[in-house]
Amino acid sequence: MRRTLIAAALAALALSANAALFEDEDARRAILDLRTKQTATDDQLKAALTRQAETNEQMRRSLLDLNAQLEALRSDNARLRGEKEQLQRDVAELQRQQKDIAQGVDERMRKLEPQKVNVDGKEFMADPEETRQYDAAIKVLRSGDFAGAASALGNFVRAFPSSGYADSARFWLANAQYGKRDYKEAIAGFRSFLQAAPTHPKAPEALLAMANTQVEMKDSKAARATLNELLKTYPQSEAAVAAKDRLASLR
Template sequence: MGLSRLSSRLKYSACVLALLAGPAAHAGLFDDEEARKAILDLRARIQTSDDAQRLRSEQLAKQLAELQSEQLGTLRRSLLELNTQNEGLRAELAKLRGLNEQLARDVAELQRKQTDLSQGLDERLRKMEPQKVVLDGKEVLVEPDEKRLYEAAVASVRSGDFVEAAGSLSAFQRRFPASAFADSVRFWLGNAYYGKRDYKDAVTVFRAFVNAAPEHPRAPEALLAMANCQLELKDAKTARRTLDELIKAYPKSEAAQAGKERLASLK
């Protein structure tokens, strides 16, 4: 449509020039053939320009498409790498969580064992600490082993196992010579010797007991038992002196009343 208009305009311009110039000028004008060639030439140049422009546009479109494709590929690779990294981080995080949970369990178990160990240690320390006991009306401090061995030995005396009792009480004296149980141990040891008919040793132990603890609540009993041992040894004279000592030293005791009866029987 543009080329047709241009051709018409060229033809119109050529006619006007021919009329104005007259016959002389008319001879110099382009004829129709030349005008047609000019138009074709112009059309060709325009077509060439359009083709070049279209080619350039196609090239630019191709380059843009290639660039977009390259960028898209780069973006896809980046996204893939990022996704792979994310998966790796998730796996590492899950592993760390698992380790953290295991560590928490280990810590809890360690704390439980430490608590048990501490409680066990406290219990053992309590067993090793001196204990308060009431002995013959007095409160004293004794070692746990000391208390246990003493009670076991006295239990042997009361059960009638005098041989075992004598051995245990003698061993106790050697192990705990300054024990708060020392006076009571002498009294029960004298009874153990008396029970197994070892009267001579019984007299010796009872005498040591009375001399060491004359204010002891069992001192009157010890003198009465000592007199009985002396009678068993056929030493009535010494037995009477022991009974006299009992009556004079502890007149209000039950042992003194029994001693009076025994002394009367000897006369």
């Protein structure tokens, strides 16, 4: 009986030990399963992190490329702005030059275009070259260079016989010839002037000057005839007053 109890107890212990052994085996399997799952999870996580790192690297490179492109665009924009500003300056300078050229052409054209002038009460249109030569000749006359003035005025009359200045030029030419004591030429000049412009404001002066020239030539008879012509033709002129006094001195 006692042996039977002991055997039963031992059997129970054996069963208990086997049960414990089976429980430990299950635990180990569970732990191994957990470790396997953890390892798989870790591997998945590492793979995901690797992929994320690669993605981040790609994004970083893309950002770097984008920044480089943006910097290149900024540089191109700055260059284009500079070129545009330079082009605007060039265009402005070209426009200024064109304006200056146009103004210069206008000025030169105006210098070539006939201008309205008034000489000895006579208004007419004259080419700039006519005016220049006439004024130059009169300037020489006023300087007292009668020979130079006679030459300049003679050249003017020959160059511009139909000019509005022509009558006045003939009058002053005769005066220049008188000034250089070329009396015959002076008388012929005054006559030419009177024939061409009998109504000219200086016509009375021309007759008076011609009479003075004849006096210088000791031709009192011709002088008196010229003075009488002056009194008859231009009785209301100032020259007529001087002619009366001159006639009285010749008698």
